[in-house]
Every structure is written in structure tokens, then in C-alpha cells.
Amino acid sequence: MYxxxxxxxxxxLKKVTGEDDVLLGDGGEHADLASTVAFALAKKRKExxxxxxxxxxxxxxxxxxxxxxxxxxxxxxxxxxxxxxxLKGILKxxxxxxxxxxxxxxxxxxxxxxSANPNGPLHVGxxxxxxxxxxxxxxxxxxxxNTDVHYYVNDMGRQIAIVSWGFDNLGIARKEGEKGDxxxxxxxxxxxxxxxxxxSIKEEIDRRMALIEQGDAEMVKKFRxxxxxxxxxxxxxxxxxxxxxNRFMFESDFVRNKSMINVLKRIEALPQAKQDGTLSIDLSxxxxxxxxxxxxxxxxxxxxxxxxxxxxxxxxxxxxxxDILGADHKLIGRQLQATLKLLGDVPPEIxxxxxxxxxxxxxxxxxxxFISADDLIDEVxxxxxxxxxxxxxxxxxxxxxxxxxxxAIGAVRYDIIRVSQEKSTVFxxxxxxxxxxxxxxxxxxxxxxxxxxxxxAGDFKEVFAPETEQEIALVKKIGMFPxxxxxISRDLRPHVLAIYARELADLFNSFYRYNPVIKAEGExxxxxxxxxxxxxxxxxxxxxxxxxxxxxxx
RNA sequence: GGAUCUGUGGCUUAGCCUGGAUAUAGCGCCGGGCUUCUAACCCGGAUGCCAGGGGUUCGAAUCCCCUCAGAUCCGCCA
Numbered sequence: 001m002y003x004x005x006x007x008x009x010x011x012x013l014k015k016v017t018g019e020d021d022v023l024l025g026d027g028g029e030h031a032d033l034a035s036t037v038a039f040a041l042a043k044k045r046k047e048x049x050x051x052x053x054x055x056x057x058x059x060x061x062x063x064x065x066x067x068x069x070x071x072x073x074x075x076x077x078x079x080x081x082x083x084x085x086x087l088k089g090i091l092k093x094x095x096x097x098x099x100x101x102x103x104x105x106x107x108x109x110x111x112x113x114x115s116a117n118p119n120g121p122l123h124v125g126x127x128x129x130x131x132x133x134x135x136x137x138x139x140x141x142x143x144x145x146n147t148d149v150h151y152y153v154n155d156m157g158r159q160i161a162i163v164s165w166g167f168d169n170l171g172i173a174r175k176e177g178e179k180g181d182x183x184x185x186x187x188x189x190x191x192x193x194x195x196x197x198x199x200s201i202k203e204e205i206d207r208r209m210a211l212i213e214q215g216d217a218e219m220v221k222k223f224r225x226x227x228x229x230x231x232x233x234x235x236x237x238x239x240x241x242x243x244x245x246n247r248f249m250f251e252s253d254f255v256r257n258k259s260m261i262n263v264l265k266r267i268e269a270l271p272q273a274k275q276d277g278t279l280s281i282d283l284s285x286x287x288x289x290x291x292x293x294x295x296x297x298x299x300x301x302x303x304x305x306x307x308x309x310x311x312x313x314x315x316x317x318x319x320x321x322x323d324i325l326g327a328d329h330k331l332i333g334r335q336l337q338a339t340l341k342l343l344g345d346v347p348p349e350i351x352x353x354x355x356x357x358x359x360x361x362x363x364x365x366x367x368x369x370f371i372s373a374d375d376l377i378d379e380v381x382x383x384x385x386x387x388x389x390x391x392x393x394x395x396x397x398x399x400x401x402x403x404x405x406x407x408a409i410g411a412v413r414y415d416i417i418r419v420s421q422e423k424s425t426v427f428x429x430x431x432x433x434x435x436x437x438x439x440x441x442x443x444x445x446x447x448x449x450x451x452x453x454x455x456x457a458g459d460f461k462e463v464f465a466p467e468t469e470q471e472i473a474l475v476k477k478i479g480m481f482p483x484x485x486x487x488i489s490r491d492l493r494p495h496v497l498a499i500y501a502r503e504l505a506d507l508f509n510s511f512y513r514y515n516p517v518i519k520a521e522g523e524x525x526x527x528x529x530x531x532x533x534x535x536x537x538x539x540x541x542x543x544x545x546x547x548x549x550x551x552x553x554x
Numbered sequence: 555g556g557a558u559c560u561g562u563g564g565c566u567u568a569g570c571c572u573g574g575a576u577a578u579a580g581c582g583c584c585g586g587g588c589u590u591c592u593a594a595c596c597c598g599g600a601u602g603c604c605a606g607g608g609g610u611u612c613g614a615a616u617c618c619c620c621u622c623a624g625a626u627c628c629g630c631c632a
Binding site: 021023025028029030034036039042043049074075076077117154157158159277278280287288289290293294295296297298300302303304307326327328329330331332334352354355357362387388391392407418419420422423424425428430431434435436437438439441442444445446448449452453456457491495496499502503506509510512513514516517518519532553554 | 556557558559560561566567568571572573574575576578579580581590591592594595596597612613624625626627628629630631632
């Protein structure tokens, strides 16, 4: 409904002005849409912009009379206000299950996120990647894209060689009940301590790297055991976060199936290739000073080579590839894109996000300096349980725990997704544990309220007649949901959905305060119940797309 | 030294791509509101030279240049 109405207004403006760009945008508090095209025309026609606006209004009235859009001018601004027919159309759409789902696009998308090295548990920096990636995946599905979500497992890197050396030489025992990823981190941290103290260990690591590249059976087994042990822990965390992947791709597979060798051969043939001991590529034509090294002088490959093979595979199997990467990958990500262009491949689109640090500085798995996602979730869950226990003492233990779980995961995800990705953040326990206002529980609560009203009300007749200021504002916001999904799928900026969901909850709460529903009578009651149902449905769809449980009671 | 990103009330943050009408919210602060559909809520108030300087424009938080501050990268690691 929003798209159609926007298009009708835009077409009308184009027709009456003859301009290609009619400068149509959000009207803010003044209107639903507003155009500043009169300013542009004033320059061309050398006339007063306010007069132009007034003249255009007369013509626009004729064009848009049947669309339920009214036009007002305020000086040079042309404001468009959507009327009753629009509101009715929105409500009808928003009552349907799955509201916001856009038409299928027949485009296969490969979205890769998290892909953390399996040398320890996910920490609060990694899960910014997971939450951005998973939210985008949900948005893409909602936007009608056929979307696969990948985790690329770096199972033959130096870090894993260090972990395998640690398992063989340190004799560190797994603690009672310790998760695999945490155990691997213990080994990795200690192995690094040893490595720093005794540089001769580096030779042993190099030997392991050479063996793994050759496919040495024993070394493959050692690496794989360590990787799987850690990955199982990571998978458990991601599952709890509602951020599952549907494919785990192992980089070693691209070595074993020869695709990496094939890519390197084609790179050797490029004029930009340089071979003197190492194989590297000169990307100065793309503005990169440093050469991009793909093979070491000892003949083993670096991560970048395997990554090229993986991305060629993506190009062959999908229409679009989207990678979510931390800001530390900006340079190599762009080098990867440039190299794929030289090879004639379609490079991935990359979403970069800035770092999450601790008040005492940046995180480091190697130094054991991080807050794990598991620890964060545990703390938030404890806090959520206290809150539920306080508010709903009458609920069963099981219900309380279930609500606390949904609230905790929602709070963690929302706290991350609400900030735009280009902003670096400092992790703050106080904010993570705050469940008021700009938080998931606030939005979940609005949804639960809607559910509660509908349950108490029982059957009602659908009536499409928003009347009060709060009703109209709420329905208009509901109408924006498909546009928000579309916009995020274009701009790859998922924090917009977090803002939208919060604003929708704000408007629902204001509506709730001033417009009694169950106590109202007749058509007014039915109309309000219709609005509550549409709002509740939209809140649920928005929450679900954010990967947050839309619970019915809390 | 070079590259990229960020800088908006005491704190956190939207808006910046696509310039336009009194700059968005929250926390904190001050003052109200539960015999009323769940107060994880609502309403009102105070608080901003939109980092600083220059430029483009009828018009700049938004575009361009410079400076300052913070983050990240510049490895035969990933």
C-alpha cells in the first residue's frame, strides 16, 4: 500500500512538473510525503517557489483526487497527507499473517557471517557480526530472496596449528562440564604463552602448517578434532542466539578439491602476478600500495588464496554474495574484491562493522582478554529471571524461565543491532542489563500487551476506521514496515529495523494509554481491536525479523 | 607516515548516501500519572554554537577541503 501510494504521488509530480527528480521524501511531522521540487523549479523558471508550489497544488489535486491523498502547501513545500482509504488498505494488509513479506525475487543470495576462527568461544565482538548477519539474512528472506547462510570455517590456519600443538604438548585437562570452545581457548591461550617464551616452537608450528597443506592424514585428524570441538561450542552459542547457519564451509575443502590450486594457476597467468619465492598480486591499479600475497615462499598457501577459491564457488552457485566482516578486514576484503574482478568474477558485497571493545581496551582471544557471548547471555538471563520473578510471581517455574530466556536473547541482540554498524562501541554491562525503553523487552512488552488485549476481547468484527490522533499515527507506522524491509535489503543497514520496531512500540504504547479498547463500545471497540490486531501482528513480524522472540506474555 | 571509519545535550544514540520547514529518541535530572485493557508503561519540563575552521549553495548536521581527537588496518596471520 505504501509503495503504490508513493508511486502515485511521484508519478503525479513528474507529470505536472516534467522533472525527472521530483525531490520527494518523508514529510516528517508535516505530512506523509513532502516535495521540495518548487525550490528547483524556482531557479529554472525564475519565479517565487511558494507561487510555484501553489500552482502545482491545483494540478496535483486533479491527479490524486482518486487516491485518497490530500495536498497542502506551506510556502514552497508541497505536503501530501494520506487519507482514510490508505489507512484502510494498510490495516487489511497488516492483519494478514507474515505481513511485510515482499514478492519472491528469484535471486539466490549467499550471506556469510560470523566465520570466527575456531580457536575459542564467540565473544561480544564476534556476535556483533552474528547479529548483523543473522538480521540481514532474516530481512533478505522477508524481502523475497532465496537466502543461504554460510559460516566459513578457517580449519587450516596458523591458529589451529597452535591449538593442535597445545593439545599434543601441554596436557591441559578439560574442566568438568566445560564447553569445547572454552576448552580450546584455554589451550590456545597457554600455547601462545609458550610460543612467546620459546621461539623455537614456531618451527614446529610451521611443520604442522606444511603437513596440513599436503593433506597428511594424522595432521588432518588432529586439526579436525580441535576444530570440531570448538565449532560445536560455537554452534551451541549461535543456536541460543537464534542465529543459525544452514551451511558450514570448510576452507580445507577448497584445497582438497583442487579449486584453490586452479585459482592460483589462473592468477599466475595474470599480468599483475608476481612470482619471486612467493606468489603475490599487484593491485596498485586499485589504489592498494601493498601486494596481496597468496602463497608463501615455502609453498604453502595463505588464507587469502583459499578465500578466493571459496568466493569463486559462491559466484558459481549464487546470484549475490554478501559477507559480513569486521573493520579489521577492510583492506583484505577490498583486495579480495579487486582480485576477483581481475579474474573476471563477480566480487561479494561486503558489510563492514566497526569494533566492539572493552572499557579496558580491545579484545583478544589469544591473550584470553574477552567477554564470551555465553557469559554475557548467562548474566543477562539471570537479570531477566529476577525481573520476571518479581513481576509475575504467579507463573510456573517453567514459564518464568522461558520468558527470561526470550527476554535475555532479545536484549542481547537488540543492544547490538540498534547501533549503526559504522560506529565503534565500548561494551557496557549497565546498558546490556537495562530492559527499559530502547530495548528488546520494551518492544516485546508492547507485543505481549496487544496479545493480552486480543485474548481478553474475544471475537470481534473487523472495522477499518482509525479516528484518533494516536490511531492514525500508529496505522501509518504499521504501513511503513514493508518499506523498511525493502530499504534495509537495498542499503544493508539493519539497525534501521531496530529503530523502526522501537518507534512502532512507542506509538502502540501511546495509543494504549489514550484509547481504551476493551471498555469501548460498538464500532469504536471493533475498530480499535482491529488496530490492536494489526499492530500486534506487525510487532511480531518486526521482532521475528530481528531474531527476537515475540512472546505472548511476560 | 599512508588508508578507512567515527565525532550530534552530562552519557548513549537517529538523521548524513538522496541538502530544505522548530535536529530523533533513550538514560540521567526536575515535576506529574496505577480502585482503569500487564506501570518492562505514559505525560510534561530543563539541557545542543550537530568536534573546530574554511568553502559550495537561495539554503549545510547532511556535499567538498583543512585541522584536531578516537577506532581499525598497512604480516610469507586469519
